[in-house]
Amino acid sequence: MNESRRQKARNAHEVAAAIRAATRSHVPGALQGLISGYHPIDIAYAMTELSGEERAAVFELLDAAASGVVLEEVDDEIGEEMLEATEEGELAEIIDAMPPDVGADAVSLLSAEVRHRILNRIPRDEAEEIASLLAHSEDSAGGIMTSEVIAAPPDVTALGVIRHIRRTVVHPEAISRVYVVDRDRRLVGAVSIATLINARDDQPLQKLMEPDPVAVHPDTDQEEAVRLVDRYDLPSLPVTDDEGRLLGAITVDDVIDVLQHEANEDLAYVAGTSVDDLTSKSTWRTARARVPWLLISLGASLLSASVIKLFSGTLQEAVLLAAFIPVITAMSGNSGLQSSMVTVRSLALGLLKGPRLITLVLRQLPVALLVAVACGVTGMAAGVLVLGHPGYGLIVGTAMFCAICLGTLMGSLVPLVFDRTGVDPALASGPFVTTVNDAISLLIYLSIATGMLRLLRL
Amino acid sequence: MNESRRQKARNAHEVAAAIRAATRSHVPGALQGLISGYHPIDIAYAMTELSGEERAAVFELLDAAASGVVLEEVDDEIGEEMLEATEEGELAEIIDAMPPDVGADAVSLLSAEVRHRILNRIPRDEAEEIASLLAHSEDSAGGIMTSEVIAAPPDVTALGVIRHIRRTVVHPEAISRVYVVDRDRRLVGAVSIATLINARDDQPLQKLMEPDPVAVHPDTDQEEAVRLVDRYDLPSLPVTDDEGRLLGAITVDDVIDVLQHEANEDLAYVAGTSVDDLTSKSTWRTARARVPWLLISLGASLLSASVIKLFSGTLQEAVLLAAFIPVITAMSGNSGLQSSMVTVRSLALGLLKGPRLITLVLRQLPVALLVAVACGVTGMAAGVLVLGHPGYGLIVGTAMFCAICLGTLMGSLVPLVFDRTGVDPALASGPFVTTVNDAISLLIYLSIATGMLRLLRL
Numbered sequence: 005m006n007e008s009r010r011q012k013a014r015n016a017h018e019v020a021a022a023i024r025a026a027t028r029s030h031v032p033g034a035l036q037g038l039i040s041g042y043h044p045i046d047i048a049y050a051m052t053e054l055s056g057e058e059r060a061a062v063f064e065l066l067d068a069a070a071s072g073v074v075l076e077e078v079d080d081e082i083g084e085e086m087l088e089a090t091e092e093g094e095l096a097e098i099i100d101a102m103p104p105d106v107g108a109d110a111v112s113l114l115s116a117e118v119r120h121r122i123l124n125r126i127p128r129d130e131a132e133e134i135a136s137l138l139a140h141s142e143d144s145a146g147g148i149m150t151s152e153v154i155a156a157p158p159d160v161t162a163l164g165v166i167r168h169i170r171r172t173v174v175h176p177e178a179i180s181r182v183y184v185v186d187r188d189r190r191l192v193g194a195v196s197i198a199t200l201i202n203a204r205d206d207q208p209l210q211k212l213m214e215p216d217p218v219a220v221h222p223d224t225d226q227e228e229a230v231r232l233v234d235r236y237d238l239p240s241l242p243v244t245d246d247e248g249r250l251l252g253a254i255t256v257d258d259v260i261d262v263l264q265h266e267a268n269e270d271l272a273y274v275a276g277t278s279v280d281d282l283t284s285k286s287t288w289r290t291a292r293a294r295v296p297w298l299l300i301s302l303g304a305s306l307l308s309a310s311v312i313k314l315f316s317g318t319l320q321e322a323v324l325l326a327a328f329i330p331v332i333t334a335m336s337g338n339s340g341l342q343s344s345m346v347t348v349r350s351l352a353l354g355l356l357k358g359p360r361l362i363t364l365v366l367r368q369l370p371v372a373l374l375v376a377v378a379c380g381v382t383g384m385a386a387g388v389l390v391l392g393h394p395g396y397g398l399i400v401g402t403a404m405f406c407a408i409c410l411g412t413l414m415g416s417l418v419p420l421v422f423d424r425t426g427v428d429p430a431l432a433s434g435p436f437v438t439t440v441n442d443a444i445s446l447l448i449y450l451s452i453a454t455g456m457l458r459l460l461r462l
Numbered sequence: 463m464n465e466s467r468r469q470k471a472r473n474a475h476e477v478a479a480a481i482r483a484a485t486r487s488h489v490p491g492a493l494q495g496l497i498s499g500y501h502p503i504d505i506a507y508a509m510t511e512l513s514g515e516e517r518a519a520v521f522e523l524l525d526a527a528a529s530g531v532v533l534e535e536v537d538d539e540i541g542e543e544m545l546e547a548t549e550e551g552e553l554a555e556i557i558d559a560m561p562p563d564v565g566a567d568a569v570s571l572l573s574a575e576v577r578h579r580i581l582n583r584i585p586r587d588e589a590e591e592i593a594s595l596l597a598h599s600e601d602s603a604g605g606i607m608t609s610e611v612i613a614a615p616p617d618v619t620a621l622g623v624i625r626h627i628r629r630t631v632v633h634p635e636a637i638s639r640v641y642v643v644d645r646d647r648r649l650v651g652a653v654s655i656a657t658l659i660n661a662r663d664d665q666p667l668q669k670l671m672e673p674d675p676v677a678v679h680p681d682t683d684q685e686e687a688v689r690l691v692d693r694y695d696l697p698s699l700p701v702t703d704d705e706g707r708l709l710g711a712i713t714v715d716d717v718i719d720v721l722q723h724e725a726n727e728d729l730a731y732v733a734g735t736s737v738d739d740l741t742s743k744s745t746w747r748t749a750r751a752r753v754p755w756l757l758i759s760l761g762a763s764l765l766s767a768s769v770i771k772l773f774s775g776t777l778q779e780a781v782l783l784a785a786f787i788p789v790i791t792a793m794s795g796n797s798g799l800q801s802s803m804v805t806v807r808s809l810a811l812g813l814l815k816g817p818r819l820i821t822l823v824l825r826q827l828p829v830a831l832l833v834a835v836a837c838g839v840t841g842m843a844a845g846v847l848v849l850g851h852p853g854y855g856l857i858v859g860t861a862m863f864c865a866i867c868l869g870t871l872m873g874s875l876v877p878l879v880f881d882r883t884g885v886d887p888a889l890a891s892g893p894f895v896t897t898v899n900d901a902i903s904l905l906i907y908l909s910i911a912t913g914m915l916r917l918l919r920l
Contacts, residue, residue, distance in 0.1 A: 049693075198638075201655060201658070202628050233718070235503055260717065263718065268807060271728060271729070287829050330767065333788050338759050346735075346739055349729060375752050386767075390764060442788050
């Protein structure tokens with residue numbers, strides 16, 4: 005039984021195939037029966053495999069709660085399409101059944117006009133909460149928080165809070181902590197639900213609470229918020245305004261979503277493409293996501309072409325040296341990629357805050373030298389071996405040493421400069437910077453070659 | 463007040479500086495006073511900045527609970543060093559105070575001999591739990607689960623379970639769900655703590671539970687377990703044996719740690735370095751992590767050098783064509799990186815399970831053609847512009863078209879082949895594969911050049 009559940013948890017293709025078969029069978033009730041047997045999230049995963057028509061048929065048969073889960077899970081593109089196909093009365097019901105933060109995400113997919121009509125159809129409190137959540141930027145703590153938090157004064161007893169939760173809370177699954185606030189709703193403490201269960205009925209929150217819990221401002225970047233949750237293993241992170249008043253909280257499932265999104269974004273930037281490319285299924289959109297990045301690096305690589313053209317005299321003299329052009333660019337690029345990745349991750353983990361940027365770059369210097377010496381010596385040997393002349397080996401080895409020093413230092417420095425100027429540092433590991441790196445290392449290689457050829461009279 | 467806490471939460475450098483100053487001041491009690499004012503996790507983050515001596519001084523002053531938190535958070539290397547410096551009686555106390563999964567992680571850092579003595583010093587149940595956790599592989603669900611779960615039969619009432627938790631649970635913060643088991647401890651349901659709080663005192667768990675919760679086997683890969691928690695927004699994931707008996711559960715904070723580790727690993731592989739490089743602070747270890755990867759790609763790039771050497775006759779004839787060597791390799795490499803990244807992420811998200819691998823590669827074909835045409839045409843224009851001859855433009859454009867088709871298809875295919883043969887697919891985006899890609903695309907470029915030069919009699 006358990007085993008079958010485990011299996012079911014995985015295979016979106018099979019769920020999609022079963023749905024498609026049920027749709028085609030035209031047996032009355034077949035699709036409805038099938039759908040109610042699946043977890044809504046499995047249906048959401050299968051949605052991407054289905055056609056627009058099949059999706060609409062499935063979505064129509066879901067109840068409000070399940071529709072909410074499906075909407076939360078599918079790509080915005082598909083969600084938008086499903087929302088547009090749904091009758092407004094039903095839509096209002098679905099959104100009303102969602103926790104406010106999820107409802108706000110769904111509503112944000114609607115056109116301003118439809119949004120206005122929908123918000124008018126759902127209960128006033130819920131509509132106001134959604135409207136206030138919509139005011140925050142999507143990438144901020146305010147944008148991912150839920151306003152559905154339990155707040156209680158410090159003198160309330162454990163039993164009192166538990167009774168309050170029983171009476172008022174609509175989505176109890178989402179609650180992991182009770183927040184303690186003063187008369188002005190300023191956050192003064194936090195009590196975990198587990199602590200509450202362990203408490204004597206008459207104990208006041210004041211005695212149970214962890215005072216001054218870590219909190220963030222709604223404008224805080226979502227990545228910073230996620231960092232705090234990860235760092236302190238928080239069950240939820242309160243969001244407070246300038247006066248320290250409680251506005252909402254960020255729950256752990258949102259944190260996991262942000263982490264996954266961030267990992268996608270970093271990888272996409274490093275690969276020189278957009279996050280869109282990772283989620284899109286359409287040929288046209290995928291190509292459109294990739295081509296601009298490739299054209300940018302094509303433009304940048306023409307720098308390398310110009311450098312080589314500039315030195316065509318040298319190459320005419322010693323055409324064998326052309327053989328090491330891809331070796332030099334690969335090594336300089338790879339060493340740059342290594343050190344930029346370390347800088348990018350350190351920035352992401354918040355390890356490079358503070359005034360020690362220069363110290364950190366200086367710390368890379370001995371690493372750069374060690375790595376450059378190791379590769380320079382091997383490069384020299386390879387040069388002698390492949391090109392069959394010690395002089396050529398000397399040229400290759402020296403150039404490789406310089407190119408790797410350059411690559412390692414550029415790799416450490418460029419992400420820091422990007423970060424300081426407000427550009428995502430992960431872009432520094434992308435193809436554009438790597439290609440510029442190529443051009444500079446070729447300039448070094450061919451300059452050294454020209455000089456040495458003359459010096460050694462090869 | 464809240465603001466100061468937010469500040470304090472961030473700055474490991476400042477915490478380290480304060481600790482260093484207190485150590486140097488030699489004022490009795492200064493360090494102790496300072497340390498008790500910080501969150502243990504902030505102390506853990508500051509540890510990497512301190513010297514071995516300073517670390518030992520700080521660690522000695524922490525109480526058992528705080529020592530546990532610090533040990534859990536610091537790198538294994540530092541943890542090992544601190545454990546070795548601690549007296550065994552105290553060590554046993556610290557490990558006893560930890561939740562069993564954290565205790566097992568700490569104990570695994572000790573030598574077999576010390577481990578044995580420590581396990582003998584702590585209470586029997588705890589020692590047995592730790593020993594059974596140690597039996598699982600570190601990267602498996604069993605390796606990250608905690609055995610500290612609440613299990614209760616289906617006929618127990620809500621109040622009964624709550625009383626049981628109050629009596630028996632040592633680390634209530636970690637509990638988010640109660641698991642319902644039958645007589646043979648087979649898992650039959652799960653009840654969230656929040657549901658429990660919302661229930662009437664006399665309601666039996668049977669009425670409250672979600673039946674057949676998603677569960678994993680202890681040998682399940684930790685990444686698969688994390689995927690399930692993310693997918694179903696689970697507060698914790700139960701681990702069951704072959705007979706469906708409950709062994710333990712994976713908590714959300716462990717999931718977040720695995721996600722962070724995975725993101726690091728993927729980025730490290732793509733950058734052609736090891737995870738060690740991202741955490742190590744020693745020059746020597748950093749260099750040692752990087753050099754082998756660079757030497758491997760140096761070896762691979764000699765393939766490119768040999769290809770060019772093979773065609774030195776052609777280059778002697780038309781040396782200007784050397785100018786486009788780095789352009790062709792950059793474009794083939796970048797297009798390959800884009801598509802490999804998409805495959806790697808799809809594999810990580812479990813989207814490519816099932817028999818449709820070939821379908822998926824075929825789906826890349828139109829993308830490859832579209833991208834290759836766009837870049838081929840631009841490449842031709844660039845060739846004419848930089849090299850000043852339409853014939854050269856034709857050579858560059860044709861080669862770029864072929865190189866990008868090759869790069870895109872290799873990028874989609876190689877990670878799949880790696881995955882099928884049990885190699886981490888993220889390695890396919892690393893420098894080695896890229897460099898092999900370089901060599902093949904140069905072979906194409908220079909073959910086309912040789913053929914066309916003859917054909918067009920340039």
